[in-house]
Amino acid sequence: MQCFSNMKSMEQELLCPVCKDIVKQPIVLPCLHSVCLMCASEVLVQSGYPQPELPPEPNSPASTPNTRSPRQMRRPMPKSDRVDRLLRSGSGTYPGRRRKEGPPPLMLFPCAPCGRDVELGERGLAECMRNLTLERIVERYRHTVSLGSVAVMCQFCKPPQALEATKGCADCRASFCNECFKLYHPWGTPRAQHEHVQPTLNFRPKVLTCPEHDQERLQFYCKSCQMLLCSLCKLRRIHAGHKIAPVTQAYQTLKDKITKELNYILSNQDMVLTQITQLENAITQTEVRVSAKEQLSHCVKEIMALLTERQTMLAQALESSRQRRAEALTNQVAEKRSLLEHAGLMAFTQELLKENDPSSFVHAARITHNRLAQSIESMQRFSLSADPSFRHFQLDVSRELKLLTDLNFIQAPLAPVIDTQRTLAYDQLFLCWRSPQDSTPAWHYSVEFRRWGWQRLEEVTGTCAVIDRLEMDSVYVLRVRGCNKAGFGEYSEEVYLHTPPAPVLNFYLDSRWGLHADRLVVSKEQRCARSVPGLSLLQAADRALTSCHLTADLLVGDVAITQGRHYWACSVEPGSYLVKVGVGLESKLQEWFHLPQDMASPRYDPDSGHDSGAEDSSDSPPPFSFLTMGMGKIFLPSSANSHHTNANYRESGFTNGNGPSSPTGVTYPLPPRLGVCLDFEKGRVTFYDAHSLRPLWEGPVDCSAPVCPAFCFIGGGALQLQELVANRNANQTPVRRVTIQSRVTKLN
Incomplete structure (x- = not known):
């Protein structure tokens, strides 16, 4: 009974997605879904492709009209409305091709479970192999649920005298009783050599064979x-x-x-x-x-x-205005009536003109004179004392109607949209974003980042976030989503940030080495510097008529590195x-500052790190290591040490600004920020x-003594050190700290 229940419960897994009936002769599509061979053929014909060549249908009792039971009746072809629903995705038609034309187009099969068109290839259904395992499962299902222990009858006996089959022939693909088997397999004929099997209702190949190479068994699996x-x-x-393994190994794996x-699933049934x-509770809650x-x-x-209350208030205001206007017009009518000949004024x-006493007349007639003058002026400049049209009492409800039209949950x-210009990875990760213009406001944001597994910063109220405690030289993936009363929204596009290869070194520009105030200016925070050629350089260039001499202004950091690996960046x-x-070495930088070199001299090359003096050994590392930037370009010297790094930069998509690389080096567009990593x-x-x-x-540098970050300005230019992310939100300037070793400046 338990076996019957299990078989009955899996009927949904045996249905064809086209005809919605139990599959028959199923084939496996490239998307790994199974469908009836006849259904697939009908769908392709409805799509406009030619009728595919199908293998002959097995001549088995299940398909023979005189032996099949009512519950085994051949199901009808898929209904046209179901086929039309499958074809709504729009597969291209194939009207046939003429001779000497190109190869036929790929056949597309609209797979219902996938919801998309699946490419079958040029050979169409011929490239899809039969699902023999599913056929065996269907046969066991039919035997358990539908047929029970019904005997297999001989296909060649007449119906009144039909006998039970005792043998089956794999080559004839039919079941026989003893007499019919002897009749159709006479001794001494080729049919007598056919393979005998047990009587069955469904004949199928013993093993899968290659659809391209006939009778070749599938013995390997390409991973x-x-x-x-x-x-x-x-x-x-x-x-x-490719990784190819024996099919037995793939089977076992x-x-x-x-x-x-x-x-695992059976052990976690709870x-x-x-x-x-x-x-189910959620469904119940949605219903009730x-x-x-x-x-x-x-x-x-x-x-x-609120609308009713507002309507009442506006109606009262309108009625009050009407009463005031009616009263004003009524008074004006009474005033005009008093000007009639035998009435009022x-x-x-x-009667006043009948007075003969001059003093009494003058005393009483002045006010009458004023009233008459006002009446005459009113007659000459007649206008209504109140506007009866109420044209100023019109409601503009366009904005309110738009709000009501847009009223929604x-x-x-x-x-959110990530601001890639402000987002960076330095001592910490600084992520900045903004909400789209047509987005609903967000109460707060959720920032997620991962290196291996996702981590989350909950309820970020602003539009930027700082993430600390990072691993060096690692790639982090970040994304953001907003949240309001309706819940969380969609995630932003993921952004990838690469952390520095070493701990970040925080330092400031040192202004204690006697800067030339007329050419070099350091900001108050001592993180920015600007070089402006002054009047002295102009006068020197005017006096030097035979050559042009440029000044080199040196600027160093206020730290000296004596150990470890450190990274800093500037723009x-x-x-x-x-x-x-x-x-550069601190001692050599001091010598360079006190004895400035001539930039036009052939004995000096700052990029080589040292001059051409004979006192320096050719095998010793140079005391300086610089990269030159200017005019929107960066110059990368050519050397054995830097060959691979130049190749990496070239692969990043940048092109050489000067065409083919020269023996001395190549130039590339200036990056927005330059990072320096020193391994002492x-x-x-x-x-x-x-x-x-x-x-x-990458290049060598002499680290036998303390090494300092150094910057050199030749001509006009500006430079800014990268600010620490930890100091961005500070209300005041942080206390300056020398993180490695305080450098003692020697000016004497």
């Missing part, structure tokens, strides 16, 4: 292409270099995985039941939950009540003439594009 191969397919060039997954209960509907009705009632004036915020203004960024123990310095952390150039 790269995830397909079965025969011994001839294995030799093809398309599978060269896949069977072990499925067994492990099945055991979890499945709990999740089913939660889903009326709080949202009640809230909607309450909000609409509040709006209607006119009658009083006529609260929507979750749209995906050079693209309009700078020449700016050199690098490191190894005596190596590496320059990076600080935006992408791509290495630009």
